[in-house]
Amino acid sequence: MIDTVNPIIAPENLIYAKSEVLLDNIMHYCPGCSHGVVNKLIAEVIEDMGIQQTTIGIAPVGCAVFAYNYLDIDWQEASHGRAPAVATGVKRLLPDTFVFSYQGDGDLAAIGTAETIHACNRGENIVMVFVNNGIYGMTGGQMAPTTLPGMQSSTCPFGREASRDGHPLKITELLAQLPGTSYVTRQAVHTAASVRKTKKALRLAFENQKLNKGTSVIEVVATCSSGWKMTPVQANKWMEENMFAYYPLGDMKNE
Amino acid sequence: MRNIDKIVNDMAKARGAVVVDSVICKGCGLCVEACPTNTLQLAAEVNDKGYNYSYMAAPELCIGCANCGAVCPDSCIAVYRAKA
Amino acid sequence: MKEIKLMKGNEAIAEAAIRCGADGYFGYPITPQSEVMETLMALKPWETTGMVVLQAESEIASINMVYGGAGCGKKVLTSSSSPGVSLMQEGLTYLAGAELPCVVVNVVRGGPGLGTIQPAQSDYFQAVKGGGHGDYKLIVLAPASVQEMADFVDLAFDLAFKYRNPAFILTDGVIGQMMEKVELAPFKPRWTNEEIEKNHPWATMGKKQRKERNVITSVELDPYKHEDLNKKLQAKYRLIQETEVRLEMIACEDADYLLVAYGASARICEKAVEVARSKGIKVGLLRPITLFPFPTLEIKRLAAQVKGILSVEMSAGQMVEDVRLAANGVVRVEHFGRLGGIIHSPSEVVEALENFFLKA
Incomplete structure (x- = not known):
């Protein structure tokens, strides 16, 4: 009833709406999941750049396995960790397309470490989107390569101990060292301001691909409220207080 | 009747408006948190999926900043802003 | 004018790949098949036909590069020997599950484990019964001469695209390393992107003007749909069994x-x-x-x-x-x-x- 009498709700006043590159499928992600925001931002960048017809996404194994149900572009679903190799095959054979991999921390920084590092080291002309929430979401909250020291998960129920479980892997810092990468940044999507910054970073990464500048890596420090057993709002707070200290935001490389 | 008059009167002060697709909304509350003017709240009622969806509890406060839309993981928010 | 050359089986694979219009080769060195990639690198097909040749960081990466290229409707191949092909099994089951055409060559050496670099035929089960998980089949060709090494690359691509299924050339260190005369096939042009779009409408090449996006995937969580997918695969394998026996x-x-x-x-x-x-x-x-x-x-x-x-x-x-x-x-x-x-x-x-x- 209220909507019908609100004169502001008129087409000429619309300033923000769902991207046309997003399909109508309801996302399978949990309430408050950062994946939804990152999926949306990629869709918005693709729409803004007018590259929907020439973009090919490589979906991972993990929570984003069904990312291809949300963006209305061509997709390939890779096996766990192999998205950078699949992206390499696609981009080498179709150099005029835009190719991005979309991967979580287990996919990119554990099982697929070799594929990640070597794609970056060859300077594959692709965008790698890395969503780091410090946990395996899809399989039910197990320890990830990026799980923080002391952080609990179902496979380190008493907290991660470096002496037993190893240290959280700052793979993005590592990738920034490789001459093949041109743009390496760490962003977040917990506030409106950070969302806008991440969108800018994604835009720059896709623009870099147009200029054949090599690999762009966009890490997004993210929440997993289900895996962390918090509300989405609590998870954002916890991330700010704990994750950002270990994974500081900002550009590591921009050449 | 008087109630509607008051709402329409308050509308005149508002600079923005938010439309939440309450069918898709998962009630995560991130938009409520991101709203600088406390326009949005989670409804006491639930949608078909059982989520307390977000809605404009105080439409007169909306400034049309679109922060809610930016943080929404489910792309279920449209934002309108009155032209100056 | 026939073009006849004395060459190794492995070299014949490389030469034939270029001549049949292959778009890409992705591989990793392993004895006794390293000559495949060495020959390709020496022939520099990227300067002539435009074929891409890339040395990957592992067989896992090379088979997944093949997956990426195959998903684009391109004619891509890889080659390896037994331990390397073991690493490729994950990729092969994904290729079979996603119904992607490609050619994989296994120049078999003795196992198990690191085994030996000498020839063997002990990877028959792996190739024929499906070395990866799930109910799937590869089309498996077994050349017995260097001439067949050359001829079967083109044949394998034909079968792979005909059935949207990985085709496998199961050979061994003897055939890979021995030298025989080969009558080389004339060069076939590589498919243009327009030809691929027309003949392989499932390929992911960017959505272009298509109404529906293309998705290459092997995942389906609905058990009923997944059973249907499996039945479709089995029907395809039966058709291959009825149609393609060669002896x-x-x-x-x-x-x-x-x-x-x-x-x-x-x-x-x-x-x-x-x-x-x-x-x-x-x-x-x-x-x-x-x-x-x-x-x-x-x-x-x-x-x-x-x-x-x-x-x-x-x-x-x-x-x-x-x-x-x-x-x-x-x-x-x-x-x-x-x-x-x-x-x-x-x-x-x-x-x-x-x-x-x-x-x-």
């Missing part, structure tokens, strides 16, 4: 005993047939050219004619299981083969035949 028969018409052998073993058995016949034993040879689909019906027919069948493989006895299934108890089926990289001699084969079937 060669040597001296089978009057044979009392039958040798069944593929690849290098078949070459040895050709000589064994001569040796046996010179001794008055009427032996024939059936050489499966396709290992999947397996020439089951032909073996079944011959099983009714002969007094014994000997499956000869450089393994502990893998193909013999399929030969037994084909003979279905009608006649005795035995296996002979050397292990560990040793190649049996024709006289050893004849001796084995005599020991199994001709001694009281």
Whole structure:
């Protein structure tokens, strides 16, 4: 009833709406999941750049396995960790397309470490989107390569101990060292301001691909409220207080 | 009747408006948190999926900043802003 | 004007890949097949046909690069040898599940483990029964000469695209390393992107003006839909079994005993047939050219004619299981083969035949 009498709700006043590159499928992600925001931002960048017809996404194994149900572009679903190799095959054979991999921390920084590092080291002309929430979401909250020291998960129920479980892997810092990468940044999507910054970073990464500048890596420090057993709002707070200290935001490389 | 008059009167002060697709909304509350003017709240009622969806509890406060839309993981928010 | 060249089997694979219009090769060095990538790199096809050649960081990466390229409707291949092909099994089951055409060459060496760099045929099970998880089949071709190494690359691509299925060339260190004369096929142009879009509308090349996006995937969480997908795959494999069996028969018409052998073993058995016949034993040879689909019906027919069948493989006895299934108890089926990289001699084969079937 209220909507019908609100004169502001008129087409000429619309300033923000769902991207046309997003399909109508309801996302399978949990309430408050950062994946939804990152999926949306990629869709918005693709729409803004007018590259929907020439973009090919490589979906991972993990929570984003069904990312291809949300963006209305061509997709390939890779096996766990192999998205950078699949992206390499696609981009080498179709150099005029835009190719991005979309991967979580287990996919990119554990099982697929070799594929990640070597794609970056060859300077594959692709965008790698890395969503780091410090946990395996899809399989039910197990320890990830990026799980923080002391952080609990179902496979380190008493907290991660470096002496037993190893240290959280700052793979993005590592990738920034490789001459093949041109743009390496760490962003977040917990506030409106950070969302806008991440969108800018994604835009720059896709623009870099147009200029054949090599690999762009966009890490997004993210929440997993289900895996962390918090509300989405609590998870954002916890991330700010704990994750950002270990994974500081900002550009590591921009050449 | 008087109630509607008051709402329409308050509308005149508002600079923005938010439309939440309450069918898709998962009630995560991130938009409520991101709203600088406390326009949005989670409804006491639930949608078909059982989520307390977000809605404009105080439409007169909306400034049309679109922060809610930016943080929404489910792309279920449209934002309108009155032209100056 | 015929183009005839003396070359190694591995070199023939590389030369044939360029000539048949392949778009990409992704590989990782391993003995005894490294000449495939070495030859490609030396021939620099990216300057002539535009074919991409890339050395990957592992076989896992190379098979997934193949997945990426195959998903774009491109003609892509990789080659390796046994331990490397073990690493590729994950990629192969994904390729089969996503119904992607590609060509994979295994120049088999002896295993298990790091094994030996000497030739063997001990990866038959892995190739024919499906080395990865799930119910799937590869189309498996078994060349027995350098000429066939060259010819089967083009054939494998044809079959792979005809059925949207990975095609596998199962060969061995003998065929890969030996030199023979090869009549090279003329160059075929690579497909243009427009041709691929038209002929392979499933390919992910960017959405272009298509209404529906293309998605290459092997995941389906709805069990009913997933059962349907599996049934569709099985129907395809049955069609391949009915349509694509290839084999060669040597001296089978009057044979009392039958040798069944593929690849290098078949070459040895050709000589064994001569040796046996010179001794008055009427032996024939059936050489499966396709290992999947397996020439089951032909073996079944011959099983009714002969007094014994000997499956000869450089393994502990893998193909013999399929030969037994084909003979279905009608006649005795035995296996002979050397292990560990040793190649049996024709006289050893004849001796084995005599020991199994001709001694009281």
